[in-house]
Amino acid sequence: MPKWADYLVVGVKYDATNTSIIKLQIKEDLGETTGPLQTASMEWVAQSILSGKTFVTAVLGTNNNYQQGAPVELSLRTRRDKSTADNLENLPRF
Secondary structure, three states: OOOOOOEEEEEEEEOOOOOOEEEEEEEEEOOOOEOOOEEEEHHHHHHHHHOOOOEEEEEEOHHHOEEEEEEOOOOOOOOOOOOOOOOHHHOOOO
């Protein structure tokens, strides 16, 4: 199988309120195989993406083979609430 990304994201861990991801389970994509399962903080993943590393989700499918999912990207956004006035796109520009 061709290499999809630098790392495959194969699991997630949420905070106590089940609203924010705090850790990811990842495997290094070695092309024909994957590296060992690792746990990575969101900070480490963000820094890795900023330094040029790529991540893609992967789901274990038939015959214990991973199926390629979506690319993982960084996004800065506000949480949806009743007001739109405080959304990032509506704040004063500087």
